Amino acid sequence: MNVPDVGAQLSLALKERARAEGFEPVGIASLPGSPRLRLRTEALQRWLDAGHQADMGWMAAPRRRSADTLLDGAQSVLAVGLNYHVAHDRRHDRLAVARYGWGRDYHRVVNQRLRRVGRWLQDQQPNCRWRACVDAEPLLDKAWAEEAGLGWIGKHSNVIHPTRGSWMVIGHLLITEPLVADEPAASRCGRCRACLDACPTQAITEPFVVDSRRCIAYHTIENRSERLPAAIANALGPWVAGCDICQDVCPFNQADVPSSEDPDLQPRPWLLDLTPERIQSWTDQDWAERLQGSALKRIKPWMWRRNAEAARLDDGPTLS
Known part of the structure; x- marks a missing residue:
């Protein structure tokens, strides 16, 4: 051989x-x-x-x-x-998490x-x-x-x-081993603009370019400022931890995409049942317990409260 x-x-x-x-x-x-x-x-x-x-x-x-x-x-x-x-x-009557x-x-x-x-x-x-x-x-x-x-x-x-x-x-x-490579994937986005047009803050400034300074996901997860920028807060809608809007509208996510039954990936029930009142009432210790072993631990309790204060459940995002 x-x-x-x-x-x-x-x-x-x-x-x-x-x-x-x-x-x-x-x-x-x-x-x-x-x-x-x-x-x-x-x-x-x-x-x-x-x-x-x-x-x-x-x-x-x-x-x-x-x-x-x-x-x-x-x-x-x-x-x-x-x-x-x-x-x-x-x-739709709860705050949203990516x-x-x-x-x-x-x-x-x-x-x-x-x-x-x-x-x-x-x-x-x-x-x-x-x-x-x-x-x-x-x-x-x-x-x-x-x-x-x-x-x-x-x-x-x-x-x-x-x-x-x-x-x-x-x-x-x-x-370090030499292996047999697969063919690189070919792009199939074509002329589609669904993600660019759907972003409420125009964070996708051109195809393939996301400006983090305009991105809801960046601001809800990474921004350590006491208050969110007005343009982000006004466009936040229900999002308090990340944002899935650009993926929700992608045509390749509209068909019968498979759903995972992997136990490690199943949702924590409280993440799908968030309200502004719950977020504001939980203590830092409450958050520590809920976020144990979660990627969302990166969002500090005060940031959850900040994001929830700006989020809205009653209407869609608006731009300032």
């Missing part, structure tokens, strides 16, 4: 092992990536130069420009998606499962080294997911799978 055959068999087995952890889609890319990945890297720099990262200084980490700076000798990337769409809907935060902290879920895949890989190839990356790592995660064929980066900047839509978090396993 020659080396390419060994690489092909290992690549198939690795993807099946990832699927056994609940990941789908899965794909493989090879470093340093195609010319399109280099274009994505250049686009990141333009985005940073324009100040679209707001206060998220970590987005400018130089290591984000090259995956091999995260693992010396890296030759391949296993990219995985984890579907977080579940068979529950938001109530779907990704309904269940257990996806950073922990994806990291733990990727590490199990990595240990399996090392059992197969003892000299192999690997590193698990979720979105807290300085990696161009969406670009590498696109490179590995998981889907294309949509105009709202999320990765879209043709039959699963964009309701997925992504993770990567950097690997």
Whole structure:
């Protein structure tokens, strides 16, 4: 058996092992990536130069420009998606929380499962080294997911799978083994402008460019100011933790996208039953208990109260 055959068999087995952890889609890319990945890297720099990262200084980490700076000798990337769409809907008479935060902290879920895949890989190839990356790592995660064929980066900047839509978090396993790469995904957004037109704050300033300074998700999660900017507060609608508007209107999320039954991704009931009164009445200790093991722990109790004060349930968002 020659080396390419060994690489092909290992690549198939690795993807099946990832699927056994609940990941789908899965794909493989090879470093340093195609010319399109280099274009994505250049686009990141333009985005940073324009100040679209707001206060998220970590987005400018130089290591984000090259995956091999995260693992010396890296030759391949296993990219995985984890579907977080579940068979529950938001109530229109309750405050809204982005779907990704309904269940257990996806950073922990994806990291733990990727590490199990990595240990399996090392059992197969003892000299192999690997590193698990979720979105807290300085990696161009969406670009590498696109490179590995998981889907294309949509105009709202999320990765879209043709039959699963964009309701997925992504993770990567950097690997020192040479593996067989999949074809990069081709964009299928075409002339669609649904996400650009639906954003109440015009945060998607042009296709594929999201200005965090205008983004409801950024302001409800990352903005540490005592008060939200007036333009954001006036357009907030029911959103108190993130925002799904651009994904809700995406045509690829309108069909029969699969719903996950994964226990780690099922919603905490209180997140679907939020009212301004509850948010304002809970103590910091109440919040600590409710947010244990949640990605939404990043939102401090005073921020929940600030967001709830600006949110509205009675009418849709308006622009100032």
